[in-house]
Amino acid sequence: MTTPDWPLFEVFIRSRSGLEHKHVGSLHAVDARMALEHARDVYTRRLEGVSIWVARSSDITASDPLDADAFFEPARDKVYRHPTFYPIPEEVKNL
Amino acid sequence: MSAQSDLAPGADARLHYVLRLADTSLILGQRLGEWIGHAPALEEDLGLANIALDLIGQARLLLSYAAELEGRGRCEDELAFLRDASEFFNLTLVEQPNGDFGYSIVRQLLVAAFQLELYEALQTSADRRLAEIAATALKETRYHVRYSASWVVRLGDGTAESHARVQAALDELWPFTGELGAEDAVDAAMVAAGIAPSAASLKARWSARIDAVLVEATLRRPSDSIYPWLGKRGVHTEHLGYMLAEMQFLQRAYPGAEW
Numbered sequence: 001m002t003t004p005d006w007p008l009f010e011v012f013i014r015s016r017s018g019l020e021h022k023h024v025g026s027l028h029a030v031d032a033r034m035a036l037e038h039a040r041d042v043y044t045r046r047l048e049g050v051s052i053w054v055a056r057s058s059d060i061t062a063s064d065p066l067d068a069d070a071f072f073e074p075a076r077d078k079v080y081r082h083p084t085f086y087p088i089p090e091e092v093k094n095l
Numbered sequence: 096m097s098a099q100s101d102l103a104p105g106a107d108a109r110l111h112y113v114l115r116l117a118d119t120s121l122i123l124g125q126r127l128g129e130w131i132g133h134a135p136a137l138e139e140d141l142g143l144a145n146i147a148l149d150l151i152g153q154a155r156l157l158l159s160y161a162a163e164l165e166g167r168g169r170c171e172d173e174l175a176f177l178r179d180a181s182e183f184f185n186l187t188l189v190e191q192p193n194g195d196f197g198y199s200i201v202r203q204l205l206v207a208a209f210q211l212e213l214y215e216a217l218q219t220s221a222d223r224r225l226a227e228i229a230a231t232a233l234k235e236t237r238y239h240v241r242y243s244a245s246w247v248v249r250l251g252d253g254t255a256e257s258h259a260r261v262q263a264a265l266d267e268l269w270p271f272t273g274e275l276g277a278e279d280a281v282d283a284a285m286v287a288a289g290i291a292p293s294a295a296s297l298k299a300r301w302s303a304r305i306d307a308v309l310v311e312a313t314l315r316r317p318s319d320s321i322y323p324w325l326g327k328r329g330v331h332t333e334h335l336g337y338m339l340a341e342m343q344f345l346q347r348a349y350p351g352a353e354w
């Protein structure tokens with residue numbers, strides 16, 4: 001089996017109980033319609049989802065790993081941004 | 096034409112009719128299964144295998160029902176793996192070899208569009224069991240039609256090469272579609288009992304659906320053949336025997352083998 005020269009699509013699936021679409025993988029297809037059908041066949045065979053999004057991989061702008069320091073390091077020493085400095089009232093459960 | 100007499104003593108029209116539906120799904124499912132590992136792309140490999148599994152699932156429901164109707168203590172597996180070609184009653188169309196991808200896709204569209212009309216009509220069958228099976232099969236069949244129709248349009252309205260190939264496939268397979276509208280005593284009995292829709296009414300709706308796809312695919316509808324293919328009466332092309340030899344080998348060589 002040779003894989004044809006088809007563009008790559010990223011696939012996002014919303015599960016039956018989920019509120020948001022989650023990235024599940026990628027596949028090849030000629031266009032968006034075919035990508036949806038392929039996604040149905042490749043990624044929802046075990047009842048994984050009730051909704052599918054597909055997007056051309058080339059349409060996604062990704063952060064550059066080389067920028068990781070500039071992007072993410074500054075947050076590392078700002079632990080006060082985490083909501084862990086509050087005493088939780090005893091009546092509140094499952095927070 | 097020893098088919099009818101081989102089937103079973105007391106075999107009635109309903110058993111015959113159910114076997115026609117079951118065998119059509121089973122044989123097409125087996126044919127599509129031959130694509131596994133050979134499809135033009137990984138994604139299509141999975142797509143064809145999914146359809147094959149849907150069809151074999153339909154065949155299991157229908158063969159189980161047929162086994163009950165037959166009442167000889169046989170099970171679905173025995174009906175699938177221990178009958179000879181002359182005891183199979185599938186449409187001649189489904190046993191035709193896979194050819195290239197376009198050929199298989201054209202065959203798939205021609206059959207799936209027919210099954211779609213059939214299952215829709217069977218939902219109101221006087222036979223509750225058939226109505227339930229049809230309702231289950233209908234959903235997946237809608238997808239089979241969507242999948243195969245979109246490929247026929249892509250290939251027909253694609254390159255000169257793809258257009259020529261699917262047109263040739265259509266021309267070659269079309270004569271076998273005559274059988275879709277042919278009725279015999281079994282069909283007539285089923286229609287009279289309110290169990291099945293008339294083949295002529297199914298063929299007319301099928302024809303309209305196919306025409307719409309062919310127009311979009313820029314394909315020419317071949318002229319109808321008067322040759323009466325008789326797969327559903329147990330008379331088959333040579334291809335079915337070879338296919339069954341492979342499909343049934345294990346059960347024939349090791350009777351009762353399980354895994």
